[in-house]
Amino acid sequence: xxxxxxxxxxxxxxxxxxxxxxxxxxxxxxxxxxxxxxxxxxxxxxxxxxxxxxxxxxxxxxxxxxxxxxxxxxxxxx
Amino acid sequence: xxxxxxxxxxxxxxxxxxxxxxxxxxxxxxxxxxxxxxxxxxxxxxxxxxxxxxxxxxxxxxxxxxxxxxxxxxxxxxxxxxxxxxxxxxxxxxxxxxxxxxxxxxxxxxxxxxxxxxxxxxxxxxxxxxxxxxxxxxxxxxxxxxxxxxxxxxxxxxxxxxxxxxxxxxxxxxxxxxxxxxxxxxxxxxxxxxxxxxxxxxxxxxxxxxxxxxxxxxxxxxxxxxxxxxxxxxxxxxxxxxxxxxxxxxxxxxxxxxxxxxxxxxxxxxxxxxxxxxxxxxxxxxxxxxxxxxxxxxxxx
Numbered sequence: 010x011x012x013x014x015x016x017x018x019x020x021x022x023x024x025x026x027x028x029x030x031x032x033x034x035x036x037x038x039x040x041x042x043x044x045x046x047x048x049x050x051x052x053x054x055x056x057x058x059x060x061x062x063x064x065x066x067x068x069x070x071x072x073x074x075x076x077x078x079x080x081x082x083x084x085x086x087x
Numbered sequence: 088x089x090x091x092x093x094x095x096x097x098x099x100x101x102x103x104x105x106x107x108x109x110x111x112x113x114x115x116x117x118x119x120x121x122x123x124x125x126x127x128x129x130x131x132x133x134x135x136x137x138x139x140x141x142x143x144x145x146x147x148x149x150x151x152x153x154x155x156x157x158x159x160x161x162x163x164x165x166x167x168x169x170x171x172x173x174x175x176x177x178x179x180x181x182x183x184x185x186x187x188x189x190x191x192x193x194x195x196x197x198x199x200x201x202x203x204x205x206x207x208x209x210x211x212x213x214x215x216x217x218x219x220x221x222x223x224x225x226x227x228x229x230x231x232x233x234x235x236x237x238x239x240x241x242x243x244x245x246x247x248x249x250x251x252x253x254x255x256x257x258x259x260x261x262x263x264x265x266x267x268x269x270x271x272x273x274x275x276x277x278x279x280x281x282x283x284x285x286x287x288x289x290x291x292x293x294x295x296x297x298x299x300x301x302x303x304x305x306x307x308x309x310x311x312x313x314x315x316x317x318x319x320x321x322x323x324x325x326x327x328x329x330x331x332x333x334x335x336x337x338x339x340x341x342x343x344x345x346x347x348x349x350x351x352x353x354x355x356x357x358x359x360x361x362x363x364x365x366x367x368x369x370x371x372x373x374x375x376x377x378x379x380x381x382x383x384x385x386x387x388x
Contacts, residue, residue: 048226
């Protein structure tokens with residue numbers, strides 16, 4: 010079963026770009042939500058992570074703040 | 088033991104690593120992130136060969152170039168100390184310890200912190216050092232930008248399209264950034280510039296709710312949900328404990344990128360090199376690697 014992967018990002022943040030590139034390189038399907046143009050998604054991200062920094066990844070309900078490659082790998086079982 | 092350990096993977100560290108790989112030196116790169124400040128830069132129009140490229144794209148090009156040589160990189164690892172004992176240079180990190188015959192410190196610069204109560208607690212809870220990244224989260228909110236130079240003005244101009252109200256907290260008597268940016272800021276109806284003002288605390292509960300400032304010797308509290316700290320950069324030179332630095336904390340080097348410890352070289356923004364530019368850091372990285380190579384040939388270990 011593929012895991013549900015969602016990333017909350019803004020267009021210009023380098024760690025968002027790196028995190029998305031990492032997911033692409035690992036052939037992981039993900040939903041990218043630009044919180045700069047979607048206020049509701051921004052609130053949802055703050056609610057889930059308890060903080061306002063991007064990126065935030067939601068991997069099957071596990072919330073990872075920042076581009077933490079090791080934790081992302083672990084959560085994805087890579 | 089490695090021939091060469093490079094600390095940092097911004098333009099200086101990556102260029103040094105490419106040169107070192109091509110000389111087949113036994114190499115390790117230790118770095119907290121890839122791309123350094125380049126990755127955080129906006130539009131770049133002065134890096135030769137690219138008439139226009141964004142910071143994150145140029146950083147990706149640098150990384151691609153480094154990866155082509157299969158250079159071993161310890162990412163997310165921070166060097167905390169460089170020490171020479173006899174002929175061996177020990178590099179201590181937050182995770183491990185390594186030994187090398189030569190070292191290049193290319194650890195760059197980072198945002199200067201305010202050093203006031205509440206700053207650490209509210210980091211990413213309303214307080215940020217990257218307006219480009221986090222600015223969009225403050226749509227229709229009241230925010231404060233701390234600083235009066237170009238980076239503070241740049242942050243203010245970005246936020247003018249997003250926030251409801253912006254206070255600029257500047258500790259000098261006038262803003263000192265470029266006049267073209269000062270004009271743009273002063274024309275905005277949502278910006279209030281408070282000169283001769285200093286932040287003394289960040290206030291809040293779970294997230295930022297306000298800041299305490301001292302203005303004309305009087306304390307005031309401003310209700311804001313966002314705080315953007317833009318008060319310049321400081322060198323990441325804490326690791327260079329026994330190495331000579333200047334009054335700004337930059338590692339002193341000569342024209343051969345040598346520090347005052349033989350075998351320890353430095354390159355880029357962490358040094359006292361006259362100008363801080365991506366292309367200069369890259370060139371300095373190349374120089375430092377060639378000097379380290381020469382050092383290894385001259386000293387048979």
